[in-house]
Amino acid sequence: MRSLFLVLTALLLSPGPALAQVDVPDRAANAQSADLLAERLAIPFASGLVGAELAPVFAWVENTRGVRNVMVARAGEAPRQVTDYREDDGIEIYGLALSPDGTRLAFVRGGDASFPDDGLPNTAQRVEAPNQTVFFADLSSVSPPSPMGQGHDPVFSPDGRKLLFTRAGSIMVRAGEEDARRIADLRGNAGDFSWSPDGSKVLFLESRSGHSVVGVIDVAQSNLRYLGATLGYSSDPVFSPDGGSVAFIQFRDPPARFADSRKSFWSVRVADIATGAVRIAWSAPEGDGGQYYGTRGRNLFWTASGHLLFPYEGSGWLHVLAVPAAGGPARDLTPDANEVENFVPTPDGHGVIYSANPGNLDSRTLWQADIASGQTKRLTGDGQYAFFPTYGGERLAATVTDARSPAHMVLVEGMEPLGRKPTIAGYPAPENVTFTAEDGTVVHGQYFRGVGNGARPALIFAHGGPRRQMVAAFHPYFYYHNTYIRNQEFAAAGYDVLSVNYRSGTNYGRAFREAPGTGRDGASEYRDIVAGARWLAARPGVDPARIGIWGGSWGGYLTALALARDSDLFAAGVDLHGVHAMVRSVPDSYAPDEVLAIQRLQWDSSPMGAIDEWRSPVLIVHGDDDRNVDYRQSLLLARELTARGVPFEELALPNERHDFFRYASWLTALEASGDFFERKLEPSR
Template sequence: MRFLVPFFAALTLALSAMPVLAQDAKAAPLSLEESQQQLAANLAVPFASGLVGAKDVPIFAWVENAAGIRNIWIGRPDAAARMRTRFTADDGIELYDLALDPAGTRIAWVRGGDSGFSDGPLPNTTPLPEAPQQTLFLADVAGDGTAQAIGRGHSPLFSPDGSRIVFVRGSAIMVWSANDGAREVADVDGSIGDLGWSPDGNRLTFRELRSGHSIVGVLDLAEGSLRYIGAALGFSSAPALSPDGREVAWIQFREPPPKFEDSTRSFWSVQVGDIASGAVRTVWTAPEGEGAQYYGTRARNLFWTGSGHLLFPYEGTGWLHILAVPAGGGPARDLTPNANEVENFIPTPDGRGMVYSANPGNLDSRTLWRTDIASGATERLTGEDVFAFFPTFGGERLAATVTTATAPAHPVLVEDMQPLGAVARVAYPTPRSVTFTASDGETVYGQYFRGAGAGPRPALIFAHGGPRRQMLPGFMPLYYYHNTYIRNQEFAAAGYDVLSVNYRSGTNYGRAFREAPEKARAGASEYRDILAGARWLGEQPGVDDNRIGIWGGSWGGYLAALALARDSDIFKAGVDLHGVHAMVRPVADTYSPEEIREIQQLQWDSSPMGSIEDWRSPVLLIHGDDDRNVDYRQSLLLARELTARDVPFEELALPNERHDFFRYSSWLTALEATGEFLQRKLKPAR
């Protein structure tokens, strides 16, 4: 076991005093042993996620992961944060779906299962003789006693009076109370999401996803009745109840057919339905042109405010902004005209304003802003020195998750930027935001980690996954990219120059960049950005352009494999974590047989398999065999094909691991192997 200590308070203090070891041309690169030791220590630094607040009081809760040991913490403005759970093992069992009751006296959460596939097969990454069940727990916020298991399921939500909890178990809606325990109140045909209580606690609204469409349901608990409102030939999503509970709003959209994927016809609208009568009216329809196809944030996308407005995202400017439209009808207004791209947003507790996270003025930033709905007046809440994500209210106090180049994700009170809990710091330098130009003229963005030592230095391209992601010049609020940021910093400390490429099809650079032509299976245009990054790296002072490698995971693994297959003369070695290697998939039946053959040929040509005859560079393949995002067979296929062609490769299989690697020990094994492999193949100077 390579765990340093079971709890990392002492480690946090030690890290804050560590000298800067990366991106210092005068410092000697770390040896492999030194690099692996520092990697293990820094991967163990606490990472916070899942921040939630109580409706009526400034009490907050979040999950902290320190070296794979996950625990729930409680924080408030007037007291030191306290750890509510007492788990002590790197067991790969997730804690998620935190919920506080309105008064902040009780907390519910889920332990077990996969937060990304809540209704899927249970993970067992430890492994244990039997996979841990997905279990909903309830505990007093102020207590230290054992939590009460109240049932199997996920997505808990307290009722307005705090006496009941609604949650999901497969296709069933469950309600728990102290008197009745957990009981099933409905069983439907699809998967359930976006649960909401009416203000009086008598009704539940939800979105039910079925095959190829979704609908909005209203469940009357008093009557025991279920009805669907405004069902249409498309997707009904993000239901939001009116403040009086008499109406429900939702976003109605259709996806354009593949043959017209660039259509500017209107494909979506905002609808409002009367719960008693079922009557539906259209409040707003997307105009034809830019933004006529629906695209939302990764969080909640429709709110009905106390001021009587509906708030929702819209890309009419080519950037994701937030519109406000009166629920009774009227013109829509852009509340974020200068935001560039809004990442997530929430209304203020009084219903008169909105807080959002965006990148105005600097595409590689993330700041919080407050806007008054009536006047449109906007106030900046955070500065340039932090990256701010996921605004969350506890009562009337605003909190958020923030990071910097040296501080991993942690919750703060936004008003004075006071941390809600302890903050770990790692002595990393700030990577430099850069731009460069691809062969077709596209501007590409990235972060440059300057390697230690005078040179000549090897260099690495890092390709993120998604592909709808954006890396920033600092720690990331997603655990996967928190870990890859650490790996890139440690590569720099070991003597590599690293360029993390935000290639086209990624987010936060506008719709045109995200929906770039010929991307992915339609021609892999994003690979032009990877290639341009390698050429840019090779021109940097002190870089040896004969020792450029590449690494990445998921879609980044696909791009790493594509680089090695197409351009082994440029990319001399690579690491491919759970990448996609054969891109051919079924084509919609709206195409003719001749068109289908042409499309699938293009899919093949866009795949690493399409260029495998030219692959010569060595590669390390890493994959967890219980991956639910990228089929493990993608790596089995590539290993077989490389073997047949005598292409040198090494392999690291992680039994029972999921795509994101649930255990610290798995991350450490994978990233140590990545460093050791590239050390042998690219040989940084000492």
């Protein structure tokens, strides 16, 4: 078995178009589930797709068994591995950028993409934490990438000769072989950089305490100017095609006591760089879309045709609007899209490409809409899930998954893989199902039918976020790529598994995402977890006395809540870095006599609020350098369970972050989860 695994790994790491399709052996050929899990978790996962502005060149990161490397491909040519890293070292690679002509590449290695200036992760437990470093590669050369300096967010100038990056508020520019020079020091952390079309100015977004501002630096004049500052947030700044103006989204959050307000809280604004004058190009009407909500990607574009494109959910669903930058009525370009997840304009500026779920809320397909006529056409078919449309010159690519193939990069025309398309041939497609919670809410999920015909145990899987949606396929996010594998392997071991897309998740419309009483306000999404467990218990062959639950982050919170409230229903659970005490400071908009009642509700919505009823065993898993969920949440739970004599097991991962950076950490955590459920729920063999 070990030799098979080594051969498989060597094949997956080998470059060349001949290995674009890699079949992982079916589970029938391998009897040892632990080895199978290790093998499947080692499968290549691709992410971070970027394209060159003027050439059909694409770059992405490939993670194989924790070994991360940068891949580059020109449309129609074999991919090239630009880096040569060989260890599961827990060092992330992200922030890829290509020069407009596709001849140069920059990327970031080290640090944490989610917290770029907030301490250096050291998940491999080295004597010194690896630095966060910007690397540069000349793609016309075979020389390895060279370090440019410490920082993140690299961006090439329009001529490709200058490279900008930032670190802790300092903005640096390197030209040719010169040392990088500082062009600005800022109060807050900066990001969302872009160069003006003539390369003379740099546009950025600066995040400060409780607000954000848009700034422009004249590089030659060493001049810094802020545009359209407000008592709120600015986001997604973008230059006009002539470089004379900047558009941005301006919004503010409603006060907590008016969280469901239908007033208008946001607008799209245009600022003249020379004069600083600001005008409102579009303002959100009062109603469902009066509060700002964006997609999982860039949310404002200024097209070559003179339109501003941005998301809006006035219909109750997130759509893409187009408004003339010079002024005029807005037009919904995606009226039938249900929920748009990502979008990008076509290179000629006359259309928009978007990933959405029209006609099937549990799907994800690519579409193209013409701005002038509103006509749409579908670009991808059924059975595939397409995300993050990206142009390289005139060629369109996307990240694609299906039930058997994890995230890989594809040229949309002809659906030709840009690199490897690994496949686990033995994975059956989960079934999309719906069921109804006790209050009448219709809930969606994916059902993994366990092997075997005898009485089977069953598992609920609760995703994190909670702003997420699981699909009946591999997920484009690495965290849920791994949990999908674990659910498939649970089914192969004899468990029925139901992954629940509970309320407060995405892609089912604003009313579902903003459902009343979720989280700290009453945990109403927990009703969906209970409904899923009862749906599972009624499946033929499922033993209702052997239902477990597992999940991470918000899913860890729901796992702990289930065990605390309903140990009679949930016989065991695995809680990965969950939140256990939901009490937090109450916003200033509440009167002092209201604060205690609000915090009482927060407590009652927490696992801690029902912990005296907790009896079922649990495995607690947490990395102690988690910057998303404080490690103290699990320290608290372990103390409280100990005091009550509740059986629990623990897996502490020193130096690990929230989304475990090392393959070894994922394997350890998911193997421990399988071993725990095997001992507590005893699946049939």
